[in-house]
Amino acid sequence: MRHIVNFQTDLLRTFVSVIDLGAFTKAGEALGRTQPAISLQIRRLEELVGAPIIKQVGRTLLLTSEGEMLLSYAREILRLNDEAASYFNRAKIAGVIRVGLPNDYAVAFLQGVITEYTRQNPEISLELHCGWSAEILDRLRADELDIAIAMVNGESTQYLSRSWVERPxxxxxxxxxxxxxxxxxxxxxxxxxxxxxxxxxxxxxxxxxxxxxxxxxxxxxxxxxxxxxxxxxxxxxxxxxxxxxxxxxxxGFPPLAEIRVGLFYKHPRLSDAGIRLVNHVIARLDEAGVSGDPTRAHVELVRQ
Incomplete structure (x- = not known):
């Protein structure tokens, strides 16, 4: 019989919170735990993985290669867990969701997907903000947006949940x-x-x-x-x-280079309504055949 490792959702939630919020202390504040308790959970998770997942250089938190891979799975597990919990608790889906869409990408399809969700959930107020990808990601970091869709480059993989490739x-x-x-x-x-x-x-x-x-x-x-x-x-x-x-x-026109587009959000900051919207968008992307492998999503650097 094969050995099965169970990744507890509370450990994964702590891990994602540390990465998304950028510090052990901030993760502890968000989860109602002390910093030593957060550190203990990260060590427990590393025991399950069998390798370090975070290393600290000065005031900077860096993910190891194992941590990058684990983060991709952790986001997916928590996303589905929280959607299931919301469904079975019959939580009322309401509130304001602030979504950023880029000027430099075809937003018509995604606008339709997002407005479809709000029509299905009339208690939700949607705020759409359009701008350049770099500006949108800056606003997400500043907690001015809940969800962002933006171009992905080597420097903008923080908070990345899912990515896909478009060829213009x-x-x-x-x-x-x-x-x-x-x-x-x-x-x-x-x-x-x-x-x-x-x-x-x-x-x-x-x-x-x-x-x-x-x-x-x-x-x-x-x-x-x-x-x-x-x-x-x-x-x-x-x-x-x-x-x-x-x-x-x-x-006489040469092929255009591919563009990678990503779905970004801070899991600890996202409401039940936001989690359901993320799941709705991912489902529609999967149906359209444009959603990429979630294990390609990774965070390279988080500053404390």
């Missing part, structure tokens, strides 16, 4: 005409946008001339610019509109 496509109006000698007319978000940088990098690598013909911060503005023939843009397939077509290498 070149989008143009079906009958577009342009003079390559004058440069490919681009419709793009302002500087700093991941989609804009990928368009420029791809064209520069292929030695294709380009020029920015339209700049706007909203996805609707880019769609209108493409439909009206003002320029070519990088969109996702979710934001392609009737009358648009995809340009590829046969049209």
């Amino acid at each position: 496509v070149w989008a143009a109006v079906e009958d577009i005409k342009f003079d390559r000698a004058q440069g490919i007319p681009l419709a793009a978000h302002p500087e700093g946008c991941a989609y804009r940088s990928r368009m420029i990098q791809a064209l520069d690598a292929a030695n294709v001339r380009w020029r920015v013909a339209y700049t706007g911060s909203g996805i609707g503005g880019l769609q209108n610019a493409v439909i009206n023939g003002l320029g070519i843009s990088a969109l996702t397939r979710y934001t392609m509109l009737p009358g648009m077509r995809i340009l590829d290498e046969k049209d």
